[in-house]
Amino acid sequence: MNYFSTNFTLGILGGGQLGKMMLYETRKWDIRTSVLDPSAEAPCRIAADNFEQGDLMDFETVYNFGKKVDVLTFEIEGVNVEALEKLESEGVKVYPSAATLRNIQDKGVQKQFYKEHQIPTSPFKVYKDKYELNEAIVRKELHFPFVWKSCTGGYDGKGVSIVRSAEDVIPLSEDACIAEKLIPFKNELAVIVARNPSGEVKTYPVVEMEFHPEANQVEYVICPARIDDAAANKARAVASKVSEAFKHVGLLAVELFQTEDDEILVNEVAPRPHNSGHYSIEASYTNQFEQQIRAILDLPLGNTESKVGGIMVNLVGAESHTGPVMYKNIEKILAMEGVTPHIYGKRETRPFRKMGHVTIVNKDLNKARIIAEEVKKTIEVISE
Amino acid sequence: MNYFSTNFTLGILGGGQLGKMMLYETRKWDIRTSVLDPSAEAPCRIAADNFEQGDLMDFETVYNFGKKVDVLTFEIEGVNVEALEKLESEGVKVYPSAATLRNIQDKGVQKQFYKEHQIPTSPFKVYKDKYELNEAIVRKELHFPFVWKSCTGGYDGKGVSIVRSAEDVIPLSEDACIAEKLIPFKNELAVIVARNPSGEVKTYPVVEMEFHPEANQVEYVICPARIDDAAANKARAVASKVSEAFKHVGLLAVELFQTEDDEILVNEVAPRPHNSGHYSIEASYTNQFEQQIRAILDLPLGNTESKVGGIMVNLVGAESHTGPVMYKNIEKILAMEGVTPHIYGKRETRPFRKMGHVTIVNKDLNKARIIAEEVKKTIEVISE
CATH class of the missing domain: 3.40.50.20 (Rossmann fold)
Structure with a gap:
């Protein structure tokens, strides 16, 4: 073709x-x-x-x-x-196929899929609505704390809640949901797997994610993750197993937990380029978007290794600003070493709205991490 | 702003x-x-x-x-x-200013500019038309061989000829022209200099160019140039001097000759992103196009260093093909390590027409050079 x-x-x-x-x-x-x-x-x-x-x-x-x-x-x-x-x-x-999407779109179905394919994931129960959820709580079948996830429509922290008491149940939506066991983890990781229709498969290095404590959005994505080789290999192996089970075509971003006992659990997947792979535009031999095009057009997959260390910072709207966007101090971050902002082109900012991201690359990942903090402290997404 | x-x-x-x-x-x-x-x-x-x-x-x-x-x-x-x-x-x-463009657009004016600013360049004479040129030859003021360049409109090898005999004079155009001394050189080099209105200046590493012997178009651009540090420093210094003289805003691509005696002579300049800087998209911390935007908008200039070694191969139309383009074997070069094709989007190919380029990056420049030759041998720009 x-x-x-x-x-x-x-x-x-x-x-x-x-x-x-x-x-x-x-x-x-x-x-x-x-x-x-x-x-x-x-x-x-x-x-x-x-x-x-x-x-x-x-x-x-x-x-x-x-x-x-x-x-x-x-x-x-x-x-x-x-x-x-x-x-x-x-x-x-x-590509990805309708069947892949069906297995992913509904989080209840997605969790069930992991169970059927012996893919490690946190224990869970599916409830068809809030009535069923409440009943399980009342009957003491479901205990606090647990992680509540809406089966559909959740992204960027929406549709996910940690429920610690009966009070936390009140604001939850009426929709079908899952309740997951709250498992203490030491790292949140991600691995992007590319697969083309000919069956060629490549995994990107493991990245480490740090979340903003309030907005529940990723704050830093760090590539490679600062974990030992054994954990990294385990994470890549689990991601490959997930990819193999889905037989997806295109990218599959696999979000993982590294538990306190160094278990690797699958949190959820996205069958597309992913926020956790944005660092690849500046840091990788083949960025995730080119890889996606290669995969879905059945072209040979590109090298997933990194040229340099990469850190990604999301640019989200400041809390008290709504209106026409202004990227305050953007010229200051442009003067920092290895810093590339990406502006998505949304004219209006809102609190926590994803407006762009910034990549920081450096041969020394620790230096990149220091510069990333500077970036974070310096730039502000405000309204005029 | x-x-x-x-x-x-x-x-x-x-x-x-x-x-x-x-x-x-x-x-x-x-x-x-x-x-x-x-x-x-x-x-x-x-x-x-x-x-x-x-x-x-x-x-x-x-x-x-x-x-x-x-x-x-x-x-x-x-x-x-x-x-x-x-x-x-x-x-x-x-940006660049009209004054900068005036000094560059006409090659006679450009050469005169170098002379006035004590910038090393090959000896030359300007002729206002072919009549004057012929007269200088007849009067033995101008001797074969010499390099003929049309004062306006020449690019990609058009408007440039090596004149070795009276016969070579016949096909030359009637336009104003310059005749340059033909100087034997061992390398053709280029340095891109960025300058913003605030006067911040950064130079990219020296690149080395290999020309296609027939089409007189660049075949490989190699970054960094495989020359010794003394020559590289001299080339960057000459490029900086040219930039300083022009006081341009934006990029200035300075094409240079390294003579047999290790002199550095300015060949010509282009006040814009340049073919010799395309490698920077994949290899540099800041690619030349982003740098151009930074410069003309008076933003801080980005790091001009390379993450990895880079080689660029031009994709030109095959000699005997005219018509709707087909990139034969493009999937084969996509399977090679560190290879990124860029397709410019011209629907029709013609012999030697610039249709795209391919960048090959590798931590080891010698490996990149081997792969670049493979790329060159493999891909063909033909008509369907």
Whole structure:
């Protein structure tokens, strides 16, 4: 198949920052793209050859969009799977597949999948609504504390709560949910696995994530993770097992816990480029977006090793600011060594809204970590 | 000045591959852009916020375009300088300035500039047309062999000839030209210098260029150049002197000869991102296009050092092929270590047309060089 400077068209469901960064790679290779997103102001509105505005959860919209492309992918899990299934049955290549997405979209189904495939994960129960959850608590089948997760729609800390008492149950949504055992862990890790239709598989190095204590969003992603080789190898092995079980095509970002006893547990996965892989744009031989394109087009996978150490800092809206965005002190961080900001192109900031990220690279990871803290202290995402 | 996710607009004259690669950086920082190019099929037609079709040499077109932007730059020297001068006089920031461009656009003026500024360059004479040139030959004031260069319009080996006999004079154009002494050199080198309006200056490492013997186009660009430190320091010093003399804003690519006696002579300069800096996208801490944006927006300049060794191979159309392009064996080079192709997006190939480039990076430059040869032997730019 000849993808380069031809009429071959890659369709992308979702036109947010992940799609936008994917478009750097399609532009680099002159691969024709068509993007569907509900917002006319989506970051992908330019740089795609064709942009359509429409509802990603609407069967007809997704189906009609998919009929006009040669390969269809997505940058967000919240898309109409029935439409993907129909498109697949009619010969459109959908990568990752509708089946992969079905196993991931619903967190209850995803946990069940791990159980069936003997993939280590924290013990859990699925409840079809809040009524069932309450009943389990009342009957003392479910004990505090536990981790509550909405089965659908949760991301960036939304749809996840640590429930320590009956009071914490009150604000939870009515939706189907899972309750997981709260397991003390010493590290939150992630491994990105790439797989193409020919079955070639490559894993990226293990990264370490530090979370913002209040917003429950990732604050630093550090590559490579500062863990010993045994733990890193174990994490990569578990991630490979997950990838093997899903037989996905494209990227699979596998989020992991390293427990106090050095067990590796799968937290959850995302079948797409992931926040934990943004460091790769500056640090890796093959960045995750290029790798995604290679994988879904069945091209050979690229080298996943790093040229230099990389740390990623999310740029989120400051707590008390809502309105037109201003990146205060951005010129100061640009003067720091190895610092690259990425601005997603959202005009309005809101508290904790993901507005961009900054990568800090350095041959010495410890130096990068010091500079990352400077970056964090210096730049502010405020409104004018 | 707040450039990021605002209505600030950067205007770019020219929408070819250099502009296209510059747009990766404006997208990364969400800087609004407007591009002017004569072709509706220009590689910049997407990814710019606004694209206009028009003649870059036409005063009114360039002037009217420039009036609508906040900072104006160009990715090609062939633009109407009078329009730039008028825009400058009316307060539009034009970087590099019209004055810099005036000193560079005409090769006779450029050589004269070096002479006046005691910058080492090969001896030369300027002739206002072919009649004068012929006369100098007949009067034995000018001796074979010499290097003939058209004063305007030459690039990529066009407008340059080595004249060894009266026969070689016949096909030369009627235009104003220079005749340079043919000096035997052992290396052709280049240094990119970045300078911002605040006067901050940074030089990139010296690169070494190998030319295709027939097409007179660069075949390999190797960073760092495989020359001794003394020669490298001398080359950087000469490039800095050139930059200081021009007081340019933005990038200045300085092409140099290293003579048999280890003299460094300036060949010519380009006031913009340059083919000899493409390796920087994958190999440098700050690629040349990001550096160009930093420089013209008076932001702090980024680190010009390399993460890894880099080699660039131009992808030019195969000799006997004209028509819709096909990149034969591109999947084979994608399987090689550290290989990144860039496809400029031209639908039609022609013999020796610049269609893209490939970067090969490796911690070991000698390994990169071996892989670069493999790449060169493997990929073919043909028509379907």
